[in-house]
Amino acid sequence: MTVETFLGAIDALLTFDTMVWLLAGVIVGIIVGGLPGLGPPLGMAIILPLTIPLAPADAIILLVGVYSGSMYGGSIAAILINTPGVSSSAATMFDGYPMSKQGRAATALSVSATASAFAGLFTITALILFSPVLIELVLAVGTPERFLVALLGLSMITVITRGSFAKGLLAGAAGLLITTVGSAQPIALERRYADSLLLFDGIDFVAVLIGLFAIAEMMKLAGQEGGIAEGEVTIDRAGIKEGIIETVKRPVTVFKSGMIGMVVGAIPGAGATVSNFVAYSEAVRASDDPDSFGSGNVEGVVASEASNNGTVAGSLVPAISFGIPGSSSTAVLIGGLLMHGLQPGPSMFQVGGELSLTYTMLLALLVGNVVILVFGLTAVTRLGYLTKIDTDYIIPMVIVLSFLGTYALRVNPMDIITIIVFGIIGFYMVRYNYSVIAFVLGVVLGDIAEDNLYTALQLSGGTYDIFYNPFAHGRPLSFLLSVAIFLLLFGPFIKARVERFRGE
Amino acid sequence: MQRRNFIRTTGAVGTAGIVGLAGCADDEPGDEGPADDGAADDGATDDGATDDGNGGDDFPTDDLTWMVPWSEGGGTDTYARQVAVPMEEPLGQSITIDNRPGAGSLAGSEWLSTRDPDGYTFGTINSAGAHFTWRANEVEGWHIEEDFDPFAYSGVFGYTLIVNNDVADEYGIDDYGSLRDAYQDGDIENFGYQGAGSDSHLTTLLLRDNYGLEYGNEVPYDGGGPTMEAVISGEVAAGFATNTSAVNAEESGEASAIVNLMDIDLTGTWPEIDRIDNYGDSLGWITEFTLTQLAPAGTPDHIKETLSDAVEHAVESDSVQQWSEDTGNIVQYGDVQESEDLWYGIVEQMEAEVDAAIGGFDEFLALAQE
Numbered sequence: 001m002t003v004e005t006f007l008g009a010i011d012a013l014l015t016f017d018t019m020v021w022l023l024a025g026v027i028v029g030i031i032v033g034g035l036p037g038l039g040p041p042l043g044m045a046i047i048l049p050l051t052i053p054l055a056p057a058d059a060i061i062l063l064v065g066v067y068s069g070s071m072y073g074g075s076i077a078a079i080l081i082n083t084p085g086v087s088s089s090a091a092t093m094f095d096g097y098p099m100s101k102q103g104r105a106a107t108a109l110s111v112s113a114t115a116s117a118f119a120g121l122f123t124i125t126a127l128i129l130f131s132p133v134l135i136e137l138v139l140a141v142g143t144p145e146r147f148l149v150a151l152l153g154l155s156m157i158t159v160i161t162r163g164s165f166a167k168g169l170l171a172g173a174a175g176l177l178i179t180t181v182g183s184a185q186p187i188a189l190e191r192r193y194a195d196s197l198l199l200f201d202g203i204d205f206v207a208v209l210i211g212l213f214a215i216a217e218m219m220k221l222a223g224q225e226g227g228i229a230e231g232e233v234t235i236d237r238a239g240i241k242e243g244i245i246e247t248v249k250r251p252v253t254v255f256k257s258g259m260i261g262m263v264v265g266a267i268p269g270a271g272a273t274v275s276n277f278v279a280y281s282e283a284v285r286a287s288d289d290p291d292s293f294g295s296g297n298v299e300g301v302v303a304s305e306a307s308n309n310g311t312v313a314g315s316l317v318p319a320i321s322f323g324i325p326g327s328s329s330t331a332v333l334i335g336g337l338l339m340h341g342l343q344p345g346p347s348m349f350q351v352g353g354e355l356s357l358t359y360t361m362l363l364a365l366l367v368g369n370v371v372i373l374v375f376g377l378t379a380v381t382r383l384g385y386l387t388k389i390d391t392d393y394i395i396p397m398v399i400v401l402s403f404l405g406t407y408a409l410r411v412n413p414m415d416i417i418t419i420i421v422f423g424i425i426g427f428y429m430v431r432y433n434y435s436v437i438a439f440v441l442g443v444v445l446g447d448i449a450e451d452n453l454y455t456a457l458q459l460s461g462g463t464y465d466i467f468y469n470p471f472a473h474g475r476p477l478s479f480l481l482s483v484a485i486f487l488l489l490f491g492p493f494i495k496a497r498v499e500r501f502r503g504e
Numbered sequence: 505m506q507r508r509n510f511i512r513t514t515g516a517v518g519t520a521g522i523v524g525l526a527g528c529a530d531d532e533p534g535d536e537g538p539a540d541d542g543a544a545d546d547g548a549t550d551d552g553a554t555d556d557g558n559g560g561d562d563f564p565t566d567d568l569t570w571m572v573p574w575s576e577g578g579g580t581d582t583y584a585r586q587v588a589v590p591m592e593e594p595l596g597q598s599i600t601i602d603n604r605p606g607a608g609s610l611a612g613s614e615w616l617s618t619r620d621p622d623g624y625t626f627g628t629i630n631s632a633g634a635h636f637t638w639r640a641n642e643v644e645g646w647h648i649e650e651d652f653d654p655f656a657y658s659g660v661f662g663y664t665l666i667v668n669n670d671v672a673d674e675y676g677i678d679d680y681g682s683l684r685d686a687y688q689d690g691d692i693e694n695f696g697y698q699g700a701g702s703d704s705h706l707t708t709l710l711l712r713d714n715y716g717l718e719y720g721n722e723v724p725y726d727g728g729g730p731t732m733e734a735v736i737s738g739e740v741a742a743g744f745a746t747n748t749s750a751v752n753a754e755e756s757g758e759a760s761a762i763v764n765l766m767d768i769d770l771t772g773t774w775p776e777i778d779r780i781d782n783y784g785d786s787l788g789w790i791t792e793f794t795l796t797q798l799a800p801a802g803t804p805d806h807i808k809e810t811l812s813d814a815v816e817h818a819v820e821s822d823s824v825q826q827w828s829e830d831t832g833n834i835v836q837y838g839d840v841q842e843s844e845d846l847w848y849g850i851v852e853q854m855e856a857e858v859d860a861a862i863g864g865f866d867e868f869l870a871l872a873q874e
Contacts, residue, residue: 322758411605
């Protein structure tokens with residue numbers, strides 16, 4: 001009986017030991033996520049061997065606690081020092097950091113904690129209630145759909161580009177070009193300089209992000225007196241309260257972004273970074289004041305942070321229902337399940353199987369989001385004081401942490417060069433008004449688009465109708481995604497024409 | 505009860521299944537793969553060289569570094585972490601796992617080849633997968649065989665063929681013969697493998713040319729995880745999965761492992777599984793991977809023996825045996841001689857096999873890039 005199983009899961013969760021592991025996991029996750037470059041996979045992998053003595057439920061709760069906490073923790077560095085703590089917090093920088101510069105770091109951190117927690121709460125609840133639907137979604141999304149999701153993300157360049165449209169397209173194309181370096185696995189093409197193994201896996205996009213944002217910003221700050229905040233820094237209850245209110249006033253953005261995170265997160269191979277940019281771009285598209293994004297619009301922080309925590313719920317679906325690791329984080333989670341004698345599969349959602357453990361894990365994530373909310377509002381917001389510290393101290397710290405964190409990810413010296421090169425490129429892109437966001441979208445989505453385009457065309461025998469003809473290959477979702485891309489690209493022109501026609 | 509037994513006897517495969525899976529997830533743009541904690545480990549190597557660089561009898565006198573050329577949480581990493589703890593007891597020193605992922609294990613392998621041959625730094629590289637990757641990528645500057653001294657092996661895994669259950673039910677596919685017939689009859693068309701130019705791509709071509717698998721469309725995926733997902737979702741009718749990943753596929757209820765492409769016996773996990781060598785020569789040289797422990801070339805024999813004895817002690821320890829029993833990971837010890845037999849001459853043998861089957865590596869790579 002499902003209700004009995006659910007009540008049993010609550011009982012299992014509400015024990016002292018389990019709650020301690022959950023708390024420890026979330027807090028460790030927040031710390032790991034907050035360090036530049038490091039992210040959930042590394043945090044979970046370090047914790048993994050330490051879970052061996054634990055009971056299976058406690059071990060899995062500890063791991064998902066780290067996962068969830070890291071997703072939120074990434075926003076801290078993004079907001080305070082313009083560095084993506086995790087790649088899925090990259091979009092948080094666009095408006096979170098300008099808020100810090102305005103002396104509103106505490107409000108931004110408060111928005112981040114509230115949006116993350118609310119999105120986490122309702123997406124986990126949705127997963128508990130609608131997991132069968134999401135399982136079907138995972139099976140319905142194949143290679144052509146993944147290409148179209150990437151294309152949808154790239155189409156967002158038209159929405160988020162401010163100023164010269166040509167410069168936006170150029171930046172996006174340059175980002176795509178970066179992803180052509182290295183091996184393209186489905187194609188067996190080697191595209192690297194002098195056959196260096198350092199470039200075998202291409203240019204790491206996390207290093208690109210850290211260079212573009214953290215290093216470029218530190219170069220800019222080097223010429224600035226005082227702290228990061230250009231005005232008075234306010235860390236008081238009013239600022240924190242403002243963050244909560246600003247988030248609560250945007251239920252549609254929280255809901256929509258959380259759902260984008262959940263759905264995109266459920267697609268193996270897409271991941272939190274993609275959902276992060278898609279949700280942010282959608283917030284820009286839907287806004288009445290799109291020009292205010294990038295200069296401290298709270299809505300941007302809400303959208304970004306709601307989406308990445310929503311991704312946690314979505315990514316669990318392919319991982320625990322099919323054993324498909326959609327990302328490195330869930331690969332480590334599956335490793336944890338197996339290490340403790342649990343086999344991912346439908347039995348994880350069946351009463352006679354491991355449903356009790358699944359419920360316990362999901363309920364733990366619910367409680368974990370409450371921990372994020374409380375810890376985020378009470379402790380993390382105090383970190384806003386960092387923006388008052390003189391840049392003479394901040395700059396070397398950020399640079400050292402950025403290099404260390406990025407190097408630790410792959411232990412590849414090429415990433416050090418990448419940070420430096422893209423730090424300089426980012427600095428000049430901002431100076432000459434080239435869209436850094438468009439560039440990043442190209443870098444994040446290029447690999448997904450290329451690999452899946454090639455494989456999809458292999459599936460269709462080389463014909464492109466697999467992307468738009470719902471009858472030829474039985475892929476209605478491809479057709480719908482193609483329509484969405486068409487509307488995104490041409491909707492504004494069509495709308496203007498229609499309005500002009502009506503006006504006449 | 506039956507399901508639980510299935511998990512206990514096979515699951516491992518489980519964790520190592522993640523060999524393929526985590527390795528594949530590494531490149532996923534949303535979350536870059538986890539990495540390493542061992543940047544400082546070089547210190548142990550250097551110290552070791554000082555303390556025992558001439559192969560003194562007191563080896564080891566300092567901590568050791570175990571290089572794993574894949575990410576944390578992957579199958580090879582999980583094996584290493586299980587074995588490392590009981591290995592510390594006979595050695596009397598602690599062992600630090602140093603993950604150096606990248607370039608399909610070539611990055612970590614290259615790094616290991618440049619360490620001092622003092623026994624303080626060793627690693628796990630999977631034969632013959634690494635031999636194939638090294639040869640296929642025409643790596644220059646170091647040699648996959650000559651630059652290493654194998655001293656033990658600790659486990660084995662490899663490829664199986666999995667088929668989508670709906671497809672299997674519709675066309676009565678339950679062994680290699682019926683799978684081959686379904687492709688020949690045109691009932692099914694797509695066959696998935698793990699990346700153009702990979703060992704599974706070569707195996708795909710061999711299955712077509714030498715074992716009659718007349719698929720209409722060979723579809724490359726970005727690694728093991730996506731290939732398994734494609735079979736589970738029915739995007740392709742059948743494809744490759746390591747025996748470890750195949751357990752996940754089977755447990756999903758959407759796919760089944762029907763053919764063992766390796767030489768090792770998998771009937772403990774799948775009593776009814778068919779074997780490819782029922783239909784032709786063994787494919788073990790390209791489909792079976794041995795977790796081989798290696799030290800840089802020139803490591804003194806007595807140090808290799810010491811390390812090998814420690815691996816044997818660890819593999820036979822209660823904790824590793826229990827882990828193997830619980831998860832189904834195949835744990836197997838091989839001594840210095842046995843590991844050398846599985847390490848040297850493999851590239852030459854592979855070249856001969858590829859020459860005979862495809863016409864040579866150049867021809868294979870040209871096919872991969874078509």
